[in-house]
Amino acid sequence: MKMHRFAWNSRKNIQTLWRFCLVGAGNTFVDFIVFFLLASFGVSALLAQVCSYTVGVVNSYVWNRMWTFRVKRKASIGEFLRFIVVNVLSLAVTLLLLFLCRDIGHWPLFAGKLAATLGGIAVNFAGSRFWVFASKPSHS
Numbered sequence: 137m138k139m140h141r142f143a144w145n146s147r148k149n150i151q152t153l154w155r156f157c158l159v160g161a162g163n164t165f166v167d168f169i170v171f172f173l174l175a176s177f178g179v180s181a182l183l184a185q186v187c188s189y190t191v192g193v194v195n196s197y198v199w200n201r202m203w204t205f206r207v208k209r210k211a212s213i214g215e216f217l218r219f220i221v222v223n224v225l226s227l228a229v230t231l232l233l234l235f236l237c238r239d240i241g242h243w244p245l246f247a248g249k250l251a252a253t254l255g256g257i258a259v260n261f262a263g264s265r266f267w268v269f270a271s272k273p274s275h276s
Contacts, residue, residue: 155204156261162199163192164253171249181245185234185252186227193223205269215268222263230256 170188175181197219201207207215230252237248 152204152265153261156200156264159196159199159204160257160260163196164257166195167192167253168249175245181234181238181248182231185231185249189223189227189230189256193220196223200264201269205264207269218268219264222260222268225263226256226260229259 167188170191171184174184174187179187197216201211201215233252233255234248237243237251238245241248243251
């Protein structure tokens, strides 16, 4: 996989990051609503996380492809599979952080969920920007 530089001083890159964060904020809002709704009905935190994260993934693909990264080429199975891989990795990070914060660190639920979400965002942006929606996708 070829690595692409990310110039923080590039206006285009800053705009892309801003759009990614806006889409992510919408997805995170939905994620939090579903998560806490399920938790309020007694669903375990880890299962609630899987369910709430899945809801956001569907919306995320469409908005990030069309608006955030403004992909012009036709969608492909390979692109979608890369998107799923990045999101599974991001989910794994959120689950690990949620487990570490809640079950090992005994953090309050909100603090654990927030830490897990921030970790997932970092993994998701890097994977989406440099692998899934890269202007010249690598074929690996």
